[in-house]
Amino acid sequence: MDVDMRPILEVKNISKRYDDITVFENLNLQVKKGEVLVIVGPSGCGKSTLLRCLNALEPIQEGEIILDGEAIRPGSREVNKLREKVGMVFQSYDLFPHMTVLQNVMLAPIKVKKRDKKEVREEALALLDRVGLLSKKDQFPRQLSGGQKQRVAIVRALMMHPEVLLLDEITAALDPEMVQEVLEVVLSLAKEGRTMLIVTHEMQFARAVADRMIFIDGGHIVEEGTPEEFFEHPKTERLSSFLAKMRF
Amino acid sequence: MGFEVLLKGNNALRLLMGLGVALRISLISAVISIALGTVFGVLMTLKKPAITAFFRIYLETVRIMPQMVLLFIVYFGATKARGINLTAETAALIVFSFWGSAEMADLVRGALQGIPKIQYESSTSLGLSTMQTDRYVIGPQIIRRMIPLSINLITRMIKTTSLVMMIGIVEVLKVGQQIIEANRKVSPNAAFGIFLVIFLLYFAACWPISLLAKYLERKWEN
Numbered sequence: 131m132d133v134d135m136r137p138i139l140e141v142k143n144i145s146k147r148y149d150d151i152t153v154f155e156n157l158n159l160q161v162k163k164g165e166v167l168v169i170v171g172p173s174g175c176g177k178s179t180l181l182r183c184l185n186a187l188e189p190i191q192e193g194e195i196i197l198d199g200e201a202i203r204p205g206s207r208e209v210n211k212l213r214e215k216v217g218m219v220f221q222s223y224d225l226f227p228h229m230t231v232l233q234n235v236m237l238a239p240i241k242v243k244k245r246d247k248k249e250v251r252e253e254a255l256a257l258l259d260r261v262g263l264l265s266k267k268d269q270f271p272r273q274l275s276g277g278q279k280q281r282v283a284i285v286r287a288l289m290m291h292p293e294v295l296l297l298d299e300i301t302a303a304l305d306p307e308m309v310q311e312v313l314e315v316v317l318s319l320a321k322e323g324r325t326m327l328i329v330t331h332e333m334q335f336a337r338a339v340a341d342r343m344i345f346i347d348g349g350h351i352v353e354e355g356t357p358e359e360f361f362e363h364p365k366t367e368r369l370s371s372f373l374a375k376m377r378f
Numbered sequence: 379m380g381f382e383v384l385l386k387g388n389n390a391l392r393l394l395m396g397l398g399v400a401l402r403i404s405l406i407s408a409v410i411s412i413a414l415g416t417v418f419g420v421l422m423t424l425k426k427p428a429i430t431a432f433f434r435i436y437l438e439t440v441r442i443m444p445q446m447v448l449l450f451i452v453y454f455g456a457t458k459a460r461g462i463n464l465t466a467e468t469a470a471l472i473v474f475s476f477w478g479s480a481e482m483a484d485l486v487r488g489a490l491q492g493i494p495k496i497q498y499e500s501s502t503s504l505g506l507s508t509m510q511t512d513r514y515v516i517g518p519q520i521i522r523r524m525i526p527l528s529i530n531l532i533t534r535m536i537k538t539t540s541l542v543m544m545i546g547i548v549e550v551l552k553v554g555q556q557i558i559e560a561n562r563k564v565s566p567n568a569a570f571g572i573f574l575v576i577f578l579l580y581f582a583a584c585w586p587i588s589l590l591a592k593y594l595e596r597k598w599e600n
Contacts, residue, residue, distance in 0.1 A: 185503050214505035224500040228518045228598070237514060238504035283500075290504060 136199070138163040138325055139184070139216075139294050144193030146176070146183055153179045154349035156193070161294065164323040168336040168357075171346035172372060177329045180346070181296045184327065186212045198293055214242065217292030221299040223279040225271040225286070231258065232267040235286045243290070250289070257285045261315050277308030281315055288319075295319070297328045301335075313339075333376050337361055345369045381571040383561045392557070393572075396550035397579050403467065403542060403549070404535035407474030411535075412528055414475065415482020422487040433483065440480035446541050448473045453545040470542045474535060481531055489523040522598040529591035533584040550576055 141159040145152070153176040161167050169177045182188040184195065186202075186209040195202045197215055202208045225234050232254055239250045258264045261281040271279055280300055287295060297316065301309040313335050320326065320339045330336055336343065336357070343360035345353045345368075353360070353369045364370045384390050422433050440448075453469035456462045464472075493516055501511040543552035554572045561568045 187499050187503060210505065210507075213503055216503075218500075218503040220496060220500060222494075222496055224494075224496045226497070226501075226515050226519075228522055238506060241510050241514060242505040286504065 136163075137161055137196075138198055139327075140196040141184070142194050142196065144183065144190045144195065146179055146188065147191050152349060154346075157349070157351065159344075159351070161325060161327065163293075163325055166320045166324075166326045166328065166339055166341045167344060168328045168330060168340035168342070169344045169346060170330065170333070170336060170372070170376075171352075175346045176349045177346050178298050181218065181298050181327060181329055184212070184294075185216050185218045185296055186210075187218075214290060215293045216296060217287030217290055217294070218296040218298065219280070219283045219287050219300050221302045223271065223276060223283070223303070225279055225282055227271050230268050230270055231263065231274070231282050234271070234282060235289050238286070239289050254285070254289060257288055258282075260318075261285055262311075275308060276304045277311045280304065280308075280312045284312075284315055284319075293325060295324055295326045297326060297330070299329050299331065301330065301332060331376070333361075333373070345372065347372070381575075383557060383565050383568040383571065384575060386561070389557050392553050393550060393575065393579065396548060396553035397583065399547065399549040400536060400539040400542075400551075401583060403470050403474060403547075404532065404539050407471055407478050408528075408532045408535055410471070410475040411478025411482045411531065414479040416486050418479060418483035419486025419490065422483060423490045437480050437484060440477050445473065445477060445538055446544060448477065449541060449545050466542070466545045466547045469545060470539075470547060474538070478531060478535060482528065485524065485527045485531070486520070489520050489527075492523070493519055522594075526591040526595040526598075529587055529594070533587050533591075536584055536587075537580065550579060 137160040139159075139161040141157060143156045143158060145155045145157070147153065157180065159167075159180075169180070171177050179188060183190050195212065197212060200208070200211070202212050225231075226237070229237065232251070235254045235258070236247075236250050239245045239253075240247055255264060255267065258267055261284065263278060263281055263285075266274060266278060266282075271282070274282065284297075284300075300316075301312055304312065309332065313332065316326070316328070316335075317339055328336070328339065340357045340360075343355060343357050344351055345360070345366075347368055353364065353366050355365075359365075360369070361373065364373060384393075418433065421429050449469065452473050453464060453466060456469070457464055497515060497519070498511060501515040502508075506514070539549060540551045542549055543555075548556075554576045558569050558572050
């Protein structure tokens, strides 16, 4: 087997339950290096919870998550590796309000990876420049628009050099005119070969950015395929009716 | 107007020393309150039913009881009924710390609970440990929220020290009364002047603190 074809992230039979509510059961998923996987589904289908499990924000009850060939069992100390190697950007603006933009993006590499401050700063400035926010480096989050904050949050996650980037409905809380600037950043990341798992309701964007689409409903992967198959020839009734609703 | 009384003997100095007593009581109590209140506030967020119930009773007691009643209970109650020998100033420190710690605990609890869960999550998802999250992300936000609130508590304490003359402590208000009494024959109008000066003394003590609180609040508003 070609080394590059080995999945960077593998999810084997994972189950997530809250007391007596099962969010998903025996879920399997493989993500190859450089692949962009877009997950869609009705609200409450468990797609956001799945991303949170992949970043160990939520414990899983069964199964295992294999990152770059290393199994990470729930509750073990290895879950910290998940957090270091898997970056996540959330729906809400979650920057640290008491820090400037530059401090926000430099905190984790310096404190967690103990990297050299000067080198981190240079990298941070380069990335901020790339997302068009170099001029905002000394501002505080409250001085930024939603779209700008979300771009900073993406840079903050990238600064940890994650193997996989999880984007959880990152445009859902934005004003419509700011959605584009954030999605453009994500598109350019996809072009440079970033491995990403994206949960979104922006169907046009999903189609443009995805290598593979996944439709989750009721805690199961109902359908998956290339964007073309997925949007043009949905195989299941559930996906067709979901897509029909999203077109309005 | 009675201002001339101020220049008699060492009256002005006595008033200032009275203010010193008031400030000493409030500042010592404030330090104790901030330290104990912070610990209590953290305990209150632990969601342990016994601890929650205990602090609920404590906070309600402090809210319901006028501070003067608390002073009387501790000073006269403890000394007379229980035979414990407390100086008036110790009694005042106990009451003010008892009151201040409750207020502070509630402020700390509010500040801690006001930090959105996503702040903890985005920090851990960047790989920061719980200790690093507390130190670099949550702690600084709590301190920024708490400093203006604690400063306001200090000014309220300074004002409330005027009550301690009721248990015999000679602070600025009591000194003022003594001066007025002593000069009743020669300057029957001294009351106005002396109380006006006392008003200005309280103002001079509290206003800069108040300004500092406002300044920090504006500087750190999120």
